[in-house]
Amino acid sequence: MTSPRSRTDSSAVDEAWGRLPRLRGAEPDLGSFTRHRIERVLQIAIALGSVFLGLQGLISALGTLATGTVAQNALVVVTFGSLAAMLVACVVGRAVRVTAGVFIGVFAVVLVVFPVVNVGLYTSPTEQPWIWFLINVATVASVLVLPLPAQIAWTILAPLMFGVIRLIGGAFDPSFWLSLALDVSFALILGGVLITLGWLLRSIATNVDETRARAVDLYARAAAADAAEDERVAVAALMHDSVLAALIAAERADTPREQALAVSMAREALTRLANTDRDASEGSDAGRTSDSIADEIEAGAREMGADLTVRRRVASDAADVPGRVARSLVLAATQAVSNSLQHAAGAGLEVSLEADGDPVVVVVEVRDDGAGFDVGAVPDDRLGIRASIIARMAAVSGVGVVSSGADGTRVRLEWAGVASA
Known part of the structure; x- marks a missing residue:
């Protein structure tokens, strides 16, 4: 999915330029x-x-x-x-x-x-x-x-x-x-x-x-580098103002009410961090079916140009998933699909969803057959994995695990509900 790059001083601007979104099939034509x-x-x-x-x-x-x-x-x-x-x-x-x-x-x-x-x-x-x-x-x-x-x-x-x-x-x-x-x-x-x-x-x-053409290229590179720096500053401010505050609240929480408040602050901080790369709020918490989650993942993949069908195994007694959880599963899975298309050209891309009964457990897996990468070598400021997948799942008490090797990359998203009384 998100492959590591060598980070030298001479390549910093090139990397920032590479982060600019480009329309498929569109190339600049400024030279004539x-x-x-x-x-x-x-x-x-x-x-x-x-x-x-x-x-x-x-x-x-x-x-x-x-x-x-x-x-x-x-x-x-x-x-x-x-x-x-x-x-x-x-x-x-x-x-x-x-x-x-x-x-x-x-x-x-x-x-x-x-x-x-x-x-x-x-x-x-x-x-x-x-x-x-x-x-x-x-x-x-x-x-x-x-x-x-x-x-x-x-x-x-x-x-x-x-x-x-x-x-x-x-x-x-x-x-x-x-x-x-x-x-x-x-x-x-x-x-x-x-x-x-x-x-x-x-x-x-x-x-x-x-x-x-050189002037336009240099301006675009400078604008991309400036945008990347603004993003780093925004993330740093977010970490300082939200995450640090949540940690301090958790450390000082003595009563059950203070502990519940600290948990709420931590969830809000993780959600904001996960949504740094897009304008996405938690949305409604109304229950959503597992099939609707799979439908939204397929729709997101189509928007990125991938004709993808999510393989589903949904138990007949599977309960609905809270809306904020469903949204996090969809966004995290869509990010994983985007990474696969960008860095592995979608080679062998497969998405599956499994949902068991009461208590409901939803597992979404995204796999591809790309060259893979070293997950531990991904720079700290790259949000494609840490924020958009892992932190997003952590914000709803779920788990996001990314594993990669020579045989491909696998992203596993899991969320377990509470058994009904």
Whole structure:
């Protein structure tokens, strides 16, 4: 059930953090808020810049559609069609990586086949083909889909490929070299600036997310440690004010009335100590059947996600159990089930209830097949066993016994009533 931990100074905060209750299946997701927003900003910015460059290329390409061949027109349609799909995806924020990857692939193929399809065209060094206007659109598109090393490689490769196809189209005429050197240099510089901005923004966003996640984690750990310390102070005050007072009263009790009062004070102190971990009063003392106790244990287990059936053996002449006793049995058994689910994953978890006749004796046992632990090594300030099980049963004149070993853990809760007259 409640397994011992090594208690070093460096692990004190970790242990306090581990005590925070968590919903099943819920994990914090704090590490990508700023990165997501930066990604969205990049998508919109790239879309806007690509629209202006793409329009220039489209205007240039439209002038060749009327006189172009089927192959030449097909290159225009495929290139600008894939570009339009990427722009729409960037605006709506859907399928951005896919459409950007398709556009880069299409553009790379168009660069390779461009000099073959456009033989005899663009022979003047001052006449730029429409594909020139899309060079940096293709390089900045890599920011949306490729890792940084691939972005750098593509930003260098695309302008160089453009320079080669222009030289091929101009038959390597020396008049092309100077203008191409300027064009390729401009494309390389602009592409380098664009991918650098993308890398810089993403790095800042990642650092912000990581810093914020660490801050939230440290705050949660500090809050958990503070809550644990408050609990220790509250328990210490309770022990001092209630338990110590009960012991002093018991020591000084001489008359039967004083002894009865001391017993009442001790029971109240134990009940308060047992209920430190939850807002649970003694409740009504009206009689409760043993079957109702088993039903409440099953309901408590279901609330913790365990589909548990309590095995019952209730004698036909078993008397009702006082309400405060029934409540203590239910809470102690539920705590034992909770410990088993938390520390043994509920392996082999079984709960049984036996109730005999007059005088009524109720025995509840909770077993599991977990790895077990050393009961004596559990720290004094861990209330899962001492307060929620042992002290809770002692408060109603019952007995709670916890035994554990390599074959599992067993919690036995027993309460015996007084024979009726």
